[in-house]
Amino acid sequence: MTATDPTLTALAQGWCALSLLHGRIEAHIERALQTKHDLSVREYSLLDVLSRQHDGEGGHLQMKQVADAVVLSQSATTRLVTRLEDRGLLARYLCPTDRRGIYTNVSEAGLELLEEARPTNDTALREALDEAAKSPELAPLVRVVESASVSA
Numbered sequence: 811m812t813a814t815d816p817t818l819t820a821l822a823q824g825w826c827a828l829s830l831l832h833g834r835i836e837a838h839i840e841r842a843l844q845t846k847h848d849l850s851v852r853e854y855s856l857l858d859v860l861s862r863q864h865d866g867e868g869g870h871l872q873m874k875q876v877a878d879a880v881v882l883s884q885s886a887t888t889r890l891v892t893r894l895e896d897r898g899l900l901a902r903y904l905c906p907t908d909r910r911g912i913y914t915n916v917s918e919a920g921l922e923l924l925e926e927a928r929p930t931n932d933t934a935l936r937e938a939l940d941e942a943a944k945s946p947e948l949a950p951l952v953r954v955v956e957s958a959s960v961s962a
Contacts, residue, residue, distance in 0.1 A: 827948060827951055830947075830948065831951050831952070835935065838934050838935075838937060838938035839851050842934035843927055843930060843931060847930060854931055855880045856891070856894065857894070857920050857923070858924060859871070859879045860900065860916045861916045861920075872911070873891075876891075876914070891914055894920065895914075899919055900914050900915065900917060900920055901915055901917050902914050939952050
């Protein structure tokens, strides 16, 4: 393959379109969450991921799993957890079977905020996808996102 290979160019164009779609969606959701709930997209995602933990086998996530789920480094995830803990939205505690492990749970205040913010997130996502669908280069990607959510 060379830099002028049409396949590579198409691949690069596809990646640019996907990146553009992601950026537009994230920016739209960010504005809505910040305005209505004083939450960033990352904060919302972290609360959402942690709210889905359970007490059963493998129910509590390790920090690396949380970091992977919110697409941040472990250190950035730790800083994010600290910020939300300082706001009273999360609480950390020691693992009862391994004193080296630390778990993080969403507090009642965090669960309430998450429930208030969920419709805002969903509405902003729908609005961003509808807007992107008007663009010829983004419309096929929007259809893929929509079809993936139906079958998931």
